[in-house]
Amino acid sequence: MKKIIIKLALFSTLFISTTHQTQARLDIPDFPAGHNILFYARFPRTSTFIADLISAFLPAILAIAGFLTVIFIVISGIQFITSSGNPEAAAGARGRLTFALVGFAVIILAFAITQIVDRIFLGSGVAPP
Numbered sequence: 001m002k003k004i005i006i007k008l009a010l011f012s013t014l015f016i017s018t019t020h021q022t023q024a025r026l027d028i029p030d031f032p033a034g035h036n037i038l039f040y041a042r043f044p045r046t047s048t049f050i051a052d053l054i055s056a057f058l059p060a061i062l063a064i065a066g067f068l069t070v071i072f073i074v075i076s077g078i079q080f081i082t083s084s085g086n087p088e089a090a091a092g093a094r095g096r097l098t099f100a101l102v103g104f105a106v107i108i109l110a111f112a113i114t115q116i117v118d119r120i121f122l123g124s125g126v127a128p129p
Helices: 002-022 037-042 049-082 087-122
Strands: none
Touching: 049 087
8 A cells, every 4th residue: 555655646746847847928918917818818708698698697596596595494494393293294394404405505506616617717806916
């Protein structure tokens, strides 16, 4: 096992020094700081109807998802309280609560991941100091 780890460590050091040497340097005047010029050179960003439509409705979709999550949490809380010792009803209410929270987390994470990918590859947003 130690031999494999040592071989992997030595093999991975081969790529550390070559990445800096193979990176291209492009000096383009008046290009905003924080933008990834290499990605723009390969895939120029153009505004499309679908992208504009999604970005226009996305805040409303997130607001509706948050509102529905609160409603499902309240409903499952009421069902959990009124189950009054019935383990099947309590388990059903607990399951609905879990699914509501997981669904909302998936929606928020999907939005966050798209924003992070957009800032990394397309360079929108604030440049790091």
